[in-house]
Amino acid sequence: MSLEWANMYSAFGPAYNPHTIISDQKEPIDQELRVAGGSSGGSAAAVASGMCFASLGSDTGGSIRLPASYCGVIGFKPSYGQCSRWGLVAYASSLDTVGIITRNVHDAQLIYDIISKYDEKDPSSLPPKLRSINSSLASFDKTNSNFTDLSKLRVGIPQEYYVSELSDPIKSLWKRGISLLRSYGATIVSVSCPSTRYALPAYYILAPAEASSNLARYDGVRYGHRSDMDSKQDEKLLYTHTRSEGFGEEVKRRILLGTYTLTAGSYNNYFIYAQRIRKMVQSDFDYVFRRPNPLHLVKNESSFCNCNNDEIFEISNKLRKESHGVDVIITPVAISTSPKVKDSLSSSFLSNSDNTKSLDDSFVNAYVNDVFTIPANLAGIPAISVPFGISPIDGFPIGLQLMTQYGDEHTLFYISKVLENNK
Amino acid sequence: MIIKTFVTTYLKKTCNERFISKIKRNVTFYQYSTHLYKSNKWETIIGLEVHAQLNSKTKLFSSSSTSFNEPVNTNVSVIDAAFPGTLPQLNTKCVELAVAASLALSGNVQLVSSFDRKQYFYPDLPPGYQITQHYAPISLGGKIFLNQLDGLEYDTMVRIKQIQLEQDTGKSIHDIVPGMTLIDLNRAGTGLIEIVTEPDMRTSKEAGLTVKKLQSILRTIGSSDGNMEEGSLRCDVNVSVHEHETPYGTRCEIKNLNSIKFLMAAIDVEIERQIKELENGNKIVQETRGFDVLKNKTFRLRTKETATDYRYMPEPDLSPLILNKDYITRISNNLPELPDDLKTRIMKQYGIPLHDVIVLMNETGGVKYFEEAVKNRNPQHVSNWITHELFGLLHARNIKFSQNPVSALQLGSVIDCVDNGDITGKVGKKIIEKMISGDSRLASIIIQDEGLRQLSDINELEKICKNVILQNPEQLRSFKGGKQTVFAWFVGQVMNKTKGQANPKLVNEILRKLL
Numbered sequence: 001m002s003l004e005w006a007n008m009y010s011a012f013g014p015a016y017n018p019h020t021i022i023s024d025q026k027e028p029i030d031q032e033l034r035v036a037g038g039s040s041g042g043s044a045a046a047v048a049s050g051m052c053f054a055s056l057g058s059d060t061g062g063s064i065r066l067p068a069s070y071c072g073v074i075g076f077k078p079s080y081g082q083c084s085r086w087g088l089v090a091y092a093s094s095l096d097t098v099g100i101i102t103r104n105v106h107d108a109q110l111i112y113d114i115i116s117k118y119d120e121k122d123p124s125s126l127p128p129k130l131r132s133i134n135s136s137l138a139s140f141d142k143t144n145s146n147f148t149d150l151s152k153l154r155v156g157i158p159q160e161y162y163v164s165e166l167s168d169p170i171k172s173l174w175k176r177g178i179s180l181l182r183s184y185g186a187t188i189v190s191v192s193c194p195s196t197r198y199a200l201p202a203y204y205i206l207a208p209a210e211a212s213s214n215l216a217r218y219d220g221v222r223y224g225h226r227s228d229m230d231s232k233q234d235e236k237l238l239y240t241h242t243r244s245e246g247f248g249e250e251v252k253r254r255i256l257l258g259t260y261t262l263t264a265g266s267y268n269n270y271f272i273y274a275q276r277i278r279k280m281v282q283s284d285f286d287y288v289f290r291r292p293n294p295l296h297l298v299k300n301e302s303s304f305c306n307c308n309n310d311e312i313f314e315i316s317n318k319l320r321k322e323s324h325g326v327d328v329i330i331t332p333v334a335i336s337t338s339p340k341v342k343d344s345l346s347s348s349f350l351s352n353s354d355n356t357k358s359l360d361d362s363f364v365n366a367y368v369n370d371v372f373t374i375p376a377n378l379a380g381i382p383a384i385s386v387p388f389g390i391s392p393i394d395g396f397p398i399g400l401q402l403m404t405q406y407g408d409e410h411t412l413f414y415i416s417k418v419l420e421n422n423k
Numbered sequence: 424m425i426i427k428t429f430v431t432t433y434l435k436k437t438c439n440e441r442f443i444s445k446i447k448r449n450v451t452f453y454q455y456s457t458h459l460y461k462s463n464k465w466e467t468i469i470g471l472e473v474h475a476q477l478n479s480k481t482k483l484f485s486s487s488s489t490s491f492n493e494p495v496n497t498n499v500s501v502i503d504a505a506f507p508g509t510l511p512q513l514n515t516k517c518v519e520l521a522v523a524a525s526l527a528l529s530g531n532v533q534l535v536s537s538f539d540r541k542q543y544f545y546p547d548l549p550p551g552y553q554i555t556q557h558y559a560p561i562s563l564g565g566k567i568f569l570n571q572l573d574g575l576e577y578d579t580m581v582r583i584k585q586i587q588l589e590q591d592t593g594k595s596i597h598d599i600v601p602g603m604t605l606i607d608l609n610r611a612g613t614g615l616i617e618i619v620t621e622p623d624m625r626t627s628k629e630a631g632l633t634v635k636k637l638q639s640i641l642r643t644i645g646s647s648d649g650n651m652e653e654g655s656l657r658c659d660v661n662v663s664v665h666e667h668e669t670p671y672g673t674r675c676e677i678k679n680l681n682s683i684k685f686l687m688a689a690i691d692v693e694i695e696r697q698i699k700e701l702e703n704g705n706k707i708v709q710e711t712r713g714f715d716v717l718k719n720k721t722f723r724l725r726t727k728e729t730a731t732d733y734r735y736m737p738e739p740d741l742s743p744l745i746l747n748k749d750y751i752t753r754i755s756n757n758l759p760e761l762p763d764d765l766k767t768r769i770m771k772q773y774g775i776p777l778h779d780v781i782v783l784m785n786e787t788g789g790v791k792y793f794e795e796a797v798k799n800r801n802p803q804h805v806s807n808w809i810t811h812e813l814f815g816l817l818h819a820r821n822i823k824f825s826q827n828p829v830s831a832l833q834l835g836s837v838i839d840c841v842d843n844g845d846i847t848g849k850v851g852k853k854i855i856e857k858m859i860s861g862d863s864r865l866a867s868i869i870i871q872d873e874g875l876r877q878l879s880d881i882n883e884l885e886k887i888c889k890n891v892i893l894q895n896p897e898q899l900r901s902f903k904g905g906k907q908t909v910f911a912w913f914v915g916q917v918m919n920k921t922k923g924q925a926n927p928k929l930v931n932e933i934l935r936k937l938l
Contacts, residue, residue, distance in 0.1 A: 271736070
């Protein structure tokens with residue numbers, strides 16, 4: 001299991017950022033080894049170094065987009081429910097999304113169109129009827145055929161994403177991305193997603209809670225590691241040594257956190273609140289986007305279900321035109337470029353630091369890396385990390401993140417291609 | 424058996440209905456112990472949690488078979504064994520059976536319910552959690568009525584709190600290999616409904632009858648086999664006692680009771696234990712207890728302090744279960760006749776006694792079988808042949824009624840042949856035995872092929888009787904001399920000569936005349 005943000009403690013050792021190892025024409029300014037990011041850092045590094053055409057990864061809180069940004073490749077997380085989770089080792093089931101890492105947007109779309117099919121083996125797979133309604137809904141990519149004219153595009157800049165931890169190279173890149181879209185005629189709108197500030201803490205309650213439950217099956221009874229000690233112990237301690245030896249430190253930390261938030265005494269104080277915040281994050285996005293969320297249409301307006309595809313397009317296109325919402329949101333992916341391996345290790349959770357405060361800080365810093373990527377997981381909306389430049393300070397790649405309404409993957413690809421062609 | 428047979432015969436002779444119901448009550452419940460209150464000072468409060476395995480071919484969240492008594496660990500899929508990357512897939516048949524059960528118990532089927540994980544570590548629970556419905560169960564409310572037809576002297580009602588869909592666990596086998604626990608996952612993931620009652624029972628008899636009634640309802644609608652010996656129905660019971668006019672006492676839960684007899688016994692000894700504790704000035708602590716059948720005592724399993732925190736969490740793999748009204752109406756319209764209505768109707772329509780109806784209802788499909796066989800026949804004869812002969816013969820060979828090889832058509836043909844004098848009852852029984860062994864022919868054909876027809880030809884019989892008398896002058900002399908018992912000896916001789924096929928009534932008449 002490789003669950004760490006910096007991918008330092010996975011079963012197979014750390015994944016290094018290929019830009020430090022293989023890049024010979026574009027010499028990085030800093031020669032030190034960098035991390036590939038996690039948890040799908042291995043997949044990102046493999047694609048970046050040309051070992052493969054594309055790779056699949058899983059994105060629970062940014063595990064595809066973050067390493068993609070660090071390694072300078074495309075990292076795409078589809079809407080929750082588009083690609084089957086059958087066969088994916090579950091971490092946090094309600095957030096886990098199978099996604100794609102490639103070197104360009106075209107390749108990502110190619111793979112996506114193949115794997116985004118209904119699978120009856122995954123109960124959270126979007127059913128065919130909803131897929132059909134979704135594909136009939138009006139969206140930007142359907143109404144616009146000219147790449148050099150984005151005059152009908154509305155782009156949202158969420159003010160809450162302008163955080164103090166943001167490094168200067170990333171800030172300027174973000175601004176450059178916005179200017180680019182404006183130069184193609186897009187309308188830039190400042191939008192607000194007020195619940196964003198609570199998204200990170202909510203995520204770190206929900207994800208460990210689900211993980212503590214999903215990882216309970218690794219008990220050494222039917223498969224996997226089993227401690228020699230456990231066979232000698234009495235029945236009450238059957239799992240203790242197996243699980244203590246088999247899991248890494250960060251995994252254990254999250255299991256303990258999740259177990260705690262689910263206990264009878266704290267469930268109402270943590271889990272329930274976190275669920276509410278998740279709902280708020282979702283409605284923030286629904287408010288901001290002008291394409292209707294197909295999941296709500298089916299629930300609330302049953303008349304929609306009886307419409308044919310043309311009628312659905314007509315109705316939703318009218319709604320979309322009247323709306324003041326946006327088609328796409330543009331934000332940074334990470335607060336910095338790829339961290340140095342050395343720095344990751346010094347803030348390592350494994351080190352027996354006597355300084356408790358710095359240890360606490362290191363967890364929080366590590367978790368803050370996910371601040372831009374987590375909202376898309378909580379809301380289940382599609383998001384992509386597109387490489388958009390190189391940091392003038394360390395020469396490492398930086399990506400920008402685009403997000404669209406649930407089910408609007410094709411608008412996401414459309415705008416991604418604009419960024420890609422102009423980086 | 425002897426008592427039952429005696430009473431049935433006795434009942435047939437009496438026509439006083441009130442008297443019948445009085446006798447019936449005593450008979451139906453001779454098998455139960457009756458708790459005798461020490462005094463009227465104490466009142467007992469009893470609530471039940473019943474787990475019934477759903478009668479579906481496959482498990483609740485996988486396509487593995489649910490069949491019973493298969494070789495260990497053969498009905499296990501990667502989903503049941505909780506392999507990484509697997510996801511549950513809800514079996515709609517289980518939902519249908521749970522909805523049917525809820526409707527039959529007058530429950531309020533919820534249009535939206537959801538699944539939760541109940542989490543604890545145990546080797547026979549592969550994922551480390553059981554999928555259940557903790558926060559929003561599939562049905563709320565409901566009731567079970569008990570009355571004279573069930574064997575209670577008065578009418579009462581037990582309210583149902585909720586019914587939830589959930590998974591069964593695997594089985595841990597502790598005593599085959601010393602020092603080891605063996606795991607059989609065949610049962611893991613089988614669909615269950617947990618039926619939770621309100622604390623509405625006051626005696627062990629009411630509790631026992633409630634479970635019995637529940638069994639019969641679940642069997643009638645086909646939601647569950649409700650077989651306690653095989654574990655397809657299991658009971659936990661909550662018991663507390665308090666003095667009249669005072670608030671309810673602290674309850675104790677007794678777990679894993681696997682027969683109605685033990686359930687009632689456990690309640691009775693638990694009541695006695697709690698009263699004794701309270702009378703000695705001690706307090707009852709809330710705890711979970713087991714029941715030791717041999718010692719006839721309950722014992723502490725765990726106290727509230729050491730109780731597991733199940734860390735209930737909404738099941739993220741499964742979206743809420745949404746049912747529409749049409750679906751529920753359709754199931755409701757297809758519900759078979761429920762036990763109370765069925766009992767009354769069968770008694771009225773066919774004029775057979777309550778006891779027979781209860782015996783028929785105790786076997787899944789028994790009443791249906793009776794109704795098929797009874798067409799154009801004497802209902803009492805048919806009932807006797809089924810409840811006495813067929814059930815007895817199947818039982819002797821350890822065959823469940825659900826596996827009964829004798830079709831209603833075949834049994835009917837036997838009854839016809841007996842009733843119109845073609846064969847004796849004894850031969851009829853032999854033919855049924857043949858049928859149980861796999862003979863699928865009708866009785867009339869078996870009789871013809873094997874020459875079993877009863878001798879009813881008067882001329883033929885007279886010839887045989889004359890011969891017997893002529894050949895035994897000594898016996899004739901002693902009969903004429905007044906020794907009446909010899910008459911039976913002559914009958915026996917005739918029966919012997921005809922290999923038991925002579926019509927005994929005719930033989931009697933002819934011999935009387937000749938002698």
